[in-house]
Amino acid sequence: MPEPTADLATLEIDLGAVRQNWRTVRAQYRGPTLGAVVKQNAYGFGLSRIVPLLSSLGCRDFWVVCIEEALAVRTLAPDARVFVLHGLAGAAPADFRAHRIIPVLMDASELPRVQAEAAARGPLDVAIQFDTGLSRLGLSRTDVKRLRDDPSPLAGLRIAAYVTHLAHFSNPVARHNDWQWRRFRAWTQALPPAPLSFCASAGVFGPPERHAHHARVGSALYGVETTPSSRQPILPAARLTAPILRVMDVPAGTEVGYGGVYRTPQPARLAHVGVGYGGGLPFSFQRQAYGYVGGLPAPIVSGLAMSLMTLDVSGLPEGLAVPGAQVELFGPAQPVDILAAAAGVAPNVVMVSAGARTRRVYLEPSEEKLRVAR
Ligand SMILES: *Cc1c(COP(=O)(O)O)cnc(C)c1O
Numbered sequence: 001m002p003e004p005t006a007d008l009a010t011l012e013i014d015l016g017a018v019r020q021n022w023r024t025v026r027a028q029y030r031g032p033t034l035g036a037v038v039k040q041n042a043y044g045f046g047l048s049r050i051v052p053l054l055s056s057l058g059c060r061d062f063w064v065v066c067i068e069e070a071l072a073v074r075t076l077a078p079d080a081r082v083f084v085l086h087g088l089a090g091a092a093p094a095d096f097r098a099h100r101i102i103p104v105l106m107d108a109s110e111l112p113r114v115q116a117e118a119a120a121r122g123p124l125d126v127a128i129q130f131d132t133g134l135s136r137l138g139l140s141r142t143d144v145k146r147l148r149d150d151p152s153p154l155a156g157l158r159i160a161a162y163v164t165h166l167a168h169f170s171n172p173v174a175r176h177n178d179w180q181w182r183r184f185r186a187w188t189q190a191l192p193p194a195p196l197s198f199c200a201s202a203g204v205f206g207p208p209e210r211h212a213h214h215a216r217v218g219s220a221l222y223g224v225e226t227t228p229s230s231r232q233p234i235l236p237a238a239r240l241t242a243p244i245l246r247v248m249d250v251p252a253g254t255e256v257g258y259g260g261v262y263r264t265p266q267p268a269r270l271a272h273v274g275v276g277y278g279g280g281l282p283f284s285f286q287r288q289a290y291g292y293v294g295g296l297p298a299p300i301v302s303g304l305a306m307s308l309m310t311l312d313v314s315g316l317p318e319g320l321a322v323p324g325a326q327v328e329l330f331g332p333a334q335p336v337d338i339l340a341a342a343a344g345v346a347p348n349v350v351m352v353s354a355g356a357r358t359r360r361v362y363l364e365p366s367e368e369k370l371r372v373a374r
Pocket of ligand 1: 037039085165199200201202216217218219220226
């Protein structure tokens with residue numbers, strides 16, 4: 001029996017929008033190889049639907065963070081190339097060979113391990129990440145100097161890509177991006193030639209001269225804006241809704257929520273909605289946040305409980321906010337980045353946690369009809 005889902009919320013995933021976003025990114029990207037990042041169960045959208053869809057659109061490269069995810073992609077896309085961004089991540093080089101999965105080496109200490117495998121059983125496919133300015137994963141400047149002076153640690157390795165990741169991706173004009181690009185070029189030019197992978201979603205909408213050979217695109221496919229400074233022509237692809245359970249009229253001065261977090265300044269009509277932080281929504285907001293009923297905003301006035309929140313619907317037309325009516329927390333009426341910004345978090349924080357915890361329903365790209373997946 002499937003485990004019960006967190007609450008009454010539903011995450012509606014529009015596969016047609018994902019398809020359109022893939023085409024938009026494909027048209028925008030000048031490099032030869034567009035790959036999809038499908039880590040965290042395809043950002044909460046579900047690997048089992050997203051990988052076949054993207055494969056049918058011509059995607060042949062998938063990027064994940066661990067070998068378990070890579071094996072799941074391998075099953076869904078037997079001919080694809082699958083990259084694991086966190087390097088060997090606890091698995092053995094032989095496991096990568098056995099399943100034709102490519103580790104993106106993220107530390108110099110991984111080189112002797114893959115080389116031992118290559119020496120024992122023949123050439124091994126790897127990618128190599130460089131830490132050009134994020135101070136996170138990848139070989140350092142010192143590592144690169146050592147390899148330039150003595151490239152023997154690369155013997156037996158077939159290098160599928162050199163990879164780096166931007167620290168200031170959300171600001172396309174940040175100087176830091178120029179430095180990272182120049183470092184990436186200089187460092188990799190000193191090493192055996194291999195295709196370069198520089199761009200995530202924001203990069204694809206950035207300068208074409210930096211598109212390089214491989215892009216690793218996640219957010220844009222799922223309809224999440226990662227460059228707030230330039231509106232991207234991408235479509236929202238997920239919609240989180242939950243029903244109104246109960247509507248009540250209260251007098252001025254009524255305390256609402258745990259600890260009386262809100263006190264009605266005047267007589268108000270409240271609507272209690274069946275979703276809370278347990279459904280992946282932020283626990284608290286720094287700015288006023290809204291739920292949308294029939295396309296109109298109503299302020300969220302309580303704090304969030306595990307499976308409940310309260311809207312003040314006094315300002316809505318009569319008959320709209322009634323028990324059973326669906327409230328949209330994000331989707332076409334309210335892009336996920338607006339709700340996330342009210343909570344002071346990145347849109348993917350909300351998207352991934354909602355996707356992990358909420359019942360998903362898929363809107364098919366062709367027939368445009370609903371199908372319950374879990
Ligand atoms: C998550 C991730 C990406 C995808 O980034 P988006 O902004 O979601 O497109 C690309 N590269 C690396 C290294 C990542 O960790």
